[in-house]
Amino acid sequence: xxxxxxxxxxxxxxxYSRAEWARLAQSTPYxxxxxxxxxxxxxxxxxxxxxxxxxxxxxxQLLQIHYTQHHDLARSRSRFLGRxxxxxxxxxxxxxxxxVAVGKSTTAxxxxxxxRRWPSTPRVELVTTDGFLYPNAELARRGIAxxxxxxxxxxxxxxxxxxxxxxxxxxxxxxxxxxxxxYDITDEVTTVRRPDIVIIEGLNVLxxxxxxxxxxxxxxVSDFFxxxxxxxxxxxxxxxxxxxxxxxxxxxxxxxxxxxxxxxxDISDDIARDIAHNIWASINLPNLVDNIAxxxxxxxxxxxxxxxxxxxxxxxxxI
Ligand SMILES: Nc1ncnc2c1ncn2[C@@H]1O[C@H](COP(=O)(O)OP(=O)(O)O)[C@@H](O)[C@H]1O
Ligand SMILES: CC(C)(COP(=O)(O)O)[C@@H](O)C(=O)NCCC(=O)O
Numbered sequence: 001x002x003x004x005x006x007x008x009x010x011x012x013x014x015x016y017s018r019a020e021w022a023r024l025a026q027s028t029p030y031x032x033x034x035x036x037x038x039x040x041x042x043x044x045x046x047x048x049x050x051x052x053x054x055x056x057x058x059x060x061q062l063l064q065i066h067y068t069q070h071h072d073l074a075r076s077r078s079r080f081l082g083r084x085x086x087x088x089x090x091x092x093x094x095x096x097x098x099x100v101a102v103g104k105s106t107t108a109x110x111x112x113x114x115x116r117r118w119p120s121t122p123r124v125e126l127v128t129t130d131g132f133l134y135p136n137a138e139l140a141r142r143g144i145a146x147x148x149x150x151x152x153x154x155x156x157x158x159x160x161x162x163x164x165x166x167x168x169x170x171x172x173x174x175x176x177x178x179x180x181x182x183y184d185i186t187d188e189v190t191t192v193r194r195p196d197i198v199i200i201e202g203l204n205v206l207x208x209x210x211x212x213x214x215x216x217x218x219x220x221v222s223d224f225f226x227x228x229x230x231x232x233x234x235x236x237x238x239x240x241x242x243x244x245x246x247x248x249x250x251x252x253x254x255x256x257x258x259x260x261x262x263x264x265x266d267i268s269d270d271i272a273r274d275i276a277h278n279i280w281a282s283i284n285l286p287n288l289v290d291n292i293a294x295x296x297x298x299x300x301x302x303x304x305x306x307x308x309x310x311x312x313x314x315x316x317x318x319i
Pocket of ligand 1: 098
């Protein structure tokens with residue numbers, strides 16, 4: 001049974017062990033095959049069919065409950081206000097937050113696949129917030145080239161406008177696309193077309209609002225969320241995953257001709273390991289400690305991972 005009043009998290013969290021959570025899966029359909037799960041796993045995140053079944057299957061079911069309630073509420077509200085169907089088309093927005101290298105992309109992609117196989121939500125779009133980073137040239141102009149991923153490195157206004165369009169039911173919205181290979185914003189755009197659900201994944205999606213003279217810019221990204229998930233792990237474990245991934249990328253993505261990291265492809269593993277630890281210590285850890293981790297308790301649900309990447313605890317905020 002969930003335990004009340006965990007001393008670290010406060011009494012507004014319900015806490016589930018892996019086994020307690022997995023038991024919820026029994027009453028839930030599971031539409032993914034082993035091949036689907038393998039295809040979805042991000043580089044280095046060893047998510048397998050058992051994890052998908054025991055953790056993500058109940059999570060998808062919980063999200064369906066929230067989705068249904070969201071639509072029922074919109075319908076009742078429209079009826080009451082005498083504006084039948086006006087709000088009924090608003091998409092359901094899910095935020096996925098957490099550190100660099102914690103495995104947010106795998107969580108987000110797996111949820112996308114699970115949710116889009118439900119008959120009521122065939123159109124599930126996934127948007128990563130890196131598309132809203134300022135281009136490298138603009139980061140350099142602002143003197144923050146080494147703070148990529150920190151809250152100030154994002155074009156918040158454009159991002160908030162994008163979310164406002166999605167949430168107000170605009171038929172087609174566009175977002176810029178970031179490339180990890182060239183380490184910059186590309187010329188591409190991604191198109192979001194009449195979605196039932198939109199998953200927004202990124203480091204800073206749970207940041208609180210900042211005061212601003214323009215009312216629309218004083219909103220928080222999470223004001224547009226109907227549900228949010230924080231992917232959590234010990235910083236020392238995430239550092240390990242970051243370094244291991246860096247070594248694997250050295251043999252794959254860094255070899256690409258236009259890779260920004262091409263110069264790291266030919267160095268020894270020992271030197272690469274030192275470089276990765278340095279990048280972690282100078283950029284990603286400070287961002288985690290100062291900006292990302294403090295937003296954890298704003299999430300509706302926390303997936304806490306152990307050193308083996310597997311989720312061993314789930315914390316659900318009481319509604
Ligand atoms: N230098 C890189 N080259 C290519 N892909 C990368 C690079 N760095 C990260 N990625 C990929 O980008 C995605 C997002 O990574 P990240 O922001 O660290 O979030 P997370 O690991 O939580 O999903 C992952 O799929 C990761 O494998
Ligand atoms: C691109 C990212 C900022 C993540 O962006 P997100 O989609 O989470 O907004 C991050 O994955 C990253 O590559 N940080 C760069 C740290 C560095 O300068 O190496």
